[in-house]
Amino acid sequence: MRGVGKTVALPDGALTILDGISLDIAPGERVAIVGESGSGKTTLLSLLAGLDLPSRGEVWLDGEPIHASDEDARAALRARAVGFVFQNFQLMPAMSALDNVALPLELRGESGTDAARALLQQVGLGQRLHHLPRQLSGGEQQRVAIARAFATRPRILFADEPTGNLDRRTGQAIEDLLFGMDDARATTVVVVTHDERLAARCDRQLRLDAGRLLP
Numbered sequence: 001m002r003g004v005g006k007t008v009a010l011p012d013g014a015l016t017i018l019d020g021i022s023l024d025i026a027p028g029e030r031v032a033i034v035g036e037s038g039s040g041k042t043t044l045l046s047l048l049a050g051l052d053l054p055s056r057g058e059v060w061l062d063g064e065p066i067h068a069s070d071e072d073a074r075a076a077l078r079a080r081a082v083g084f085v086f087q088n089f090q091l092m093p094a095m096s097a098l099d100n101v102a103l104p105l106e107l108r109g110e111s112g113t114d115a116a117r118a119l120l121q122q123v124g125l126g127q128r129l130h131h132l133p134r135q136l137s138g139g140e141q142q143r144v145a146i147a148r149a150f151a152t153r154p155r156i157l158f159a160d161e162p163t164g165n166l167d168r169r170t171g172q173a174i175e176d177l178l179f180g181m182d183d184a185r186a187t188t189v190v191v192v193t194h195d196e197r198l199a200a201r202c203d204r205q206l207r208l209d210a211g212r213l214l215p
């Protein structure tokens, strides 16, 4: 990112959410984004992942200038290289846990059922394959969202509070899953977290304060 800012227009004027953000994340690096509620962490993650566009500045992802790419090009880039765990999960409400996890593979024209079953077993949901999201607890939905993000074995993984609502043991299992992929594949992981233990396990922490990166 180079000189990135994000401003939104509100009825009573412009609101600056992010200002003057420049940063580099190297392949294989694991970076935590930390900061108070409302400091801009989710907005920053969305810009890094090409889900949102900056108001000014440049964002390069996997060698491509996403600030200058149209929605189709950004979608293709995300499908090729990126996994994303959303803060509010964003599961498909009418699809089972198994189908939610298989979906990104099926969108690529692959059969995803076996891989989805294995991933759900890995996050402890082997007995919940056919539950709809509304039949799952909050923490279980979160684990489905994480399994889905891993389904395509992305080279770059973005996760927004992946252990936020989980108990310590489940959180630890998710953490292991998050970092376990690294050994074999050198996955780049960018994770927003309030969990100090998870942040400490990353190579580096970026701290946001009211839309600016602290030195």
Ligand SMILES: Nc1ncnc2c1ncn2[C@@H]1O[C@H](COP(=O)(O)OP(=O)(O)OP(=O)(O)O)[C@@H](O)[C@H]1O
Pocket (backbone or CB within 6 Å): 008, 015, 017, 035, 036, 037, 038, 039, 040, 041, 042, 043, 044, 087
């Ligand atoms: N589309 C939008 N329109 C107006 N304001 C927005 C918009 N998106 C975010 N904001 C504001 O920008 C600020 C940063 O939001 P963001 O979601 O990035 O915070 P966060 O650091 O992820 O917080 P949390 O830890 O609570 O998830 C907040 O004050 C929020 O109200």
Ligand SMILES: [Mg+2]
Pocket (backbone or CB within 6 Å): 041, 042, 043, 087, 160
């Ligand atoms: Mg957030």
